[in-house]
Amino acid sequence: MTKYQDMYKGKNILAPMVRIGTLPMRLLALENGADLVYTEELIDWKLLRSFRRENPALGTIDFVDRSDGTVIFRTCERERGRVILQIGTCDPERAFQVARLIENDVAGIDINMGCPKEFSLKGGMGAALLSKPEKAKDILIKLVNGIRRPITCKIRVFTDEDKTLELCKEFESCGIAAIAVHGRTKDERQQHPNRNDLLKKISRALSIPVIANGGSREIEKFEDIAKFRKASGCTSVMLARSAEWNASVFRKEGKLPLDYMIRSYLKLAIDYDNSPSNTKYCIQNMLRELQESELGKKFLDTQTLSQMSELWGLSEYYKERSEKLSDCGLIGRRDVVPEGYKRPCLDSDVIEMECAFIRNLYPTDPELPKTKLLTWAKEKGHKNPTYKTEQVDKLFKAVVCINNKKYSSTFWEKSKRRAEQGAAIVCLCDNGVFDKTVLRENGVLR
Numbered sequence: 116m117t118k119y120q121d122m123y124k125g126k127n128i129l130a131p132m133v134r135i136g137t138l139p140m141r142l143l144a145l146e147n148g149a150d151l152v153y154t155e156e157l158i159d160w161k162l163l164r165s166f167r168r169e170n171p172a173l174g175t176i177d178f179v180d181r182s183d184g185t186v187i188f189r190t191c192e193r194e195r196g197r198v199i200l201q202i203g204t205c206d207p208e209r210a211f212q213v214a215r216l217i218e219n220d221v222a223g224i225d226i227n228m229g230c231p232k233e234f235s236l237k238g239g240m241g242a243a244l245l246s247k248p249e250k251a252k253d254i255l256i257k258l259v260n261g262i263r264r265p266i267t268c269k270i271r272v273f274t275d276e277d278k279t280l281e282l283c284k285e286f287e288s289c290g291i292a293a294i295a296v297h298g299r300t301k302d303e304r305q306q307h308p309n310r311n312d313l314l315k316k317i318s319r320a321l322s323i324p325v326i327a328n329g330g331s332r333e334i335e336k337f338e339d340i341a342k343f344r345k346a347s348g349c350t351s352v353m354l355a356r357s358a359e360w361n362a363s364v365f366r367k368e369g370k371l372p373l374d375y376m377i378r379s380y381l382k383l384a385i386d387y388d389n390s391p392s393n394t395k396y397c398i399q400n401m402l403r404e405l406q407e408s409e410l411g412k413k414f415l416d417t418q419t420l421s422q423m424s425e426l427w428g429l430s431e432y433y434k435e436r437s438e439k440l441s442d443c444g445l446i447g448r449r450d451v452v453p454e455g456y457k458r459p460c461l462d463s464d465v466i467e468m469e470c471a472f473i474r475n476l477y478p479t480d481p482e483l484p485k486t487k488l489l490t491w492a493k494e495k496g497h498k499n500p501t502y503k504t505e506q507v508d509k510l511f512k513a514v515v516c517i518n519n520k521k522y523s524s525t526f527w528e529k530s531k532r533r534a535e536q537g538a539a540i541v542c543l544c545d546n547g548v549f550d551k552t553v554l555r556e557n558g559v560l561r
Contacts, residue, residue, distance in 0.1 A: 119265035123293035148365035183509035205239035265292035315348030453507035
C-alpha cells in the first residue's frame, strides 16, 4: 500500500468534472504540468454495458457502448500511469465488475462520494453514499481486496467536523490509498467558503494522503496552488474550475494565453476524434464570458470539428489529420454499426451516401432536408416521399422512397428524426438539389 500512497503525495491533480474530464482535456492538463488526471464520473452500469476495443488509428483503448456505439471512456499511452477513473456507483458488486473491466488500462480507481447532483443522489451515488457509510465501506473494501490498482474516494464534508473526521477515519480503515476532500457540504456551492481549517484537521488525523479540493475560487496561477496546499494542510491539491478555464494553471512557468490553450485543446480533440458536442462544451467553459464576443458568437453557431477548426486557423490541420486517420482505417462515430447487424439483401437497390444531418446548418424549419424534399417532390409532380426507419438498440437508419427510387445514408443515427433527415439529404444530393461540394465543406458529406 505504501507505493500506492506515494503516488498521491505532493501532486497537482485535475479533478473529475462532468463532460470536461474527457481525453483531450486530461492530456492538455498533463502537457501543462498536472501530475495526475481524473476522468469524469462514469456510471457503473454504463461501463458494464460497454466492450473494450483497441483503436489502432488513434492509438487508443476505447470502451464502447454496445447499444449505440458511443465511446464511454477513451484512454491512450500518453496518460498511462497517470489517469484515475472515477466510478459512480452504489453497489459493491457492480463497482467490482467495472473495476475488473478497466483496471489494466488505468493507474487507479476512485469512487465518487461527493457529487451533489440530483442524478447521482437519486441513484444512491455520489454524496448520497455519505449518509450510508456502511454501504460506502463495503464498496471500498470489495475493491481494495480484489483489484490490483490503488483505490481512493472523493467526498464532501459535513457541517459537523467530528462526524467528518470519524467518516474519513472509517474510510481510511478500508485500506484506501488516499482520500480527496472537497471542503464544502453537498448543499453548498462556489460562493460558500471552503473549509480549509477542517481539511487541515483531516490531514493531521489520517496517515494516508489527503487531497484538498474546492479552492479554485482563489487559484488563478501556479503559485496559488502552493498557497492552497499550505492553507489546507494537505499533501496534494485537486483543481476543477480553475483548470477547466485554463489548464496552464498547472504550469510552473506561468499561464499561457487562453487563445493558445483553446488551439492546443482543439488539436487534441482533432487528434483523438473527440465528439464535436463534447469539444464544444469544453471550449464554451474555457471561453466563459467571451462567448458574448464576436468570435464567441461565431463559435456558438458551430457544430462540427471542421467548423471550430476554421475559427482558430486550424482548417489545414484538421484536413490533414482527418485524411491521415481515414487512411489508417479510423472507425469514426458515424461508422458504428449495431453489434451483430446483418445488412438485408433488399437494401441492394438503395442509393447510399456517407452523409450526416447537422442541425445548425438549417436555421429554420422550411430549410430542413425533409421539408426541402417534400417541396421538390411537389414541384416535380411526384407523390410525397415515404420513410421506412429501422431501429437496432439505440441506433436508427432510414430509407426514403420517392419516384420509385430509394435513398439512405450509410450512417446510423441516434434518433429516428435524424436518420430520416439524413436519408432526405442523400435524395436531394442525388437529384442535384443540394451541392455536394458545399456539403463536403460543411462536414455533411464524406
